[in-house]
Amino acid sequence: MGKLKDIIAELNNNISDIANQEKAVKLRRALMIIGGILAIVGIVGVIYYFAAFGNAGFEQVDNFHSDPTSTFNPIPIMIKFVVSGIIAGIGTTIFKLGLSITIAGVTTKFAGDVLTDKCPDCGTAIKGDDVFCTSCGKQLRKVCAKCNHINEADEKFCAKCGSQL
Numbered sequence: 001m002g003k004l005k006d007i008i009a010e011l012n013n014n015i016s017d018i019a020n021q022e023k024a025v026k027l028r029r030a031l032m033i034i035g036g037i038l039a040i041v042g043i044v045g046v047i048y049y050f051a052a053f054g055n056a057g058f059e060q061v062d063n064f065h066s067d068p069t070s071t072f073n074p075i076p077i078m079i080k081f082v083v084s085g086i087i088a089g090i091g092t093t094i095f096k097l098g099l100s101i102t103i104a105g106v107t108t109k110f111a112g113d114v115l116t117d118k119c120p121d122c123g124t125a126i127k128g129d130d131v132f133c134t135s136c137g138k139q140l141r142k143v144c145a146k147c148n149h150i151n152e153a154d155e156k157f158c159a160k161c162g163s164q165l
């Protein structure tokens with residue numbers, strides 16, 4: 001978990017790097033999906049075993065009336081309840097880690113850092129629709145192969161014709 005935090009901190013620190021942003025988008029999505037699934041499974045388990053524990057208690061009361069020597073072992077259900085709680089906690093933590101990854105355009109506060117008029121790598125001024133940095137060669141934008149429209153480097157589909165970039 002600590003290593004993952006380091007990776008996220010590094011991604012967030014290098015938000016203006018477009019390749020870095022692609023990694024950030026993928027990691028954020030993966031963490032939010034995995035964390036979300038675990039959190040839902042865990043929460044459903046917590047509710048289910050809480051109800052099961054109550055049911056078992058009522059059954060025990062009924063059994064006690066017919067057979068006073070019967071005993072109720074609450075440990076297996078309690079273990080499942082606690083394990084579900086732990087899964088829910090881990091899932092929520094992973095989901096929050098995903099949320100903490102800064103995505104340009106989604107996390108609007110940082111959008112301006114990427115759509116800057118300076119090369120994110122070397123700081124050279126970018127003119128109009130430059131696709132590559134004239135100083136260091138970094139790819140700044142994507143040209144649509146179908147209609148030649150110039151799109152931002154983080155866009156997945158052409159803004160003009162909808163082709164995959």
Ligand SMILES: [Zn+2]
Nearest residue numbers: 119122133136
């Ligand atoms: Zn450059």
Ligand SMILES: [Zn+2]
Nearest residue numbers: 144147158161
């Ligand atoms: Zn296009």
